[in-house]
Amino acid sequence: MSNSGKWLRILVTDLQSGKSKVNVKVPVSLASFGLKMAARYAPEEIEGLDMDQIISAIKDSGDTKFVDVEDVENGEHVEVYIE
Secondary structure, three states: OOOOOOEEEEEEEEOOOOOEEEEEEEEHHHHHHHHHHHHHOOOHHHOOOOHHHHHHHHHHOOOOEEEEEEEOOOOEEEEEEEO
16 A cells, blocks of 8 residues: 555544644654654664564554543543554
């Protein structure tokens, strides 16, 4: 599957109102570049991760949700997905 036109979306909504607090849309190609750059400065805890494998999985995925977390204490719903 081609990654052209694919986007990494980060969405944070208020649990009570449902209103969007954060809505970030980044081209997958730019997100891939960012991951590669971040890997250079990564803490020791994630040194063993294969960033190329992670980037490949992101590029090859279809519409996939990677993170779906409800933070009840802060009243937020966080989603990270590819579209």
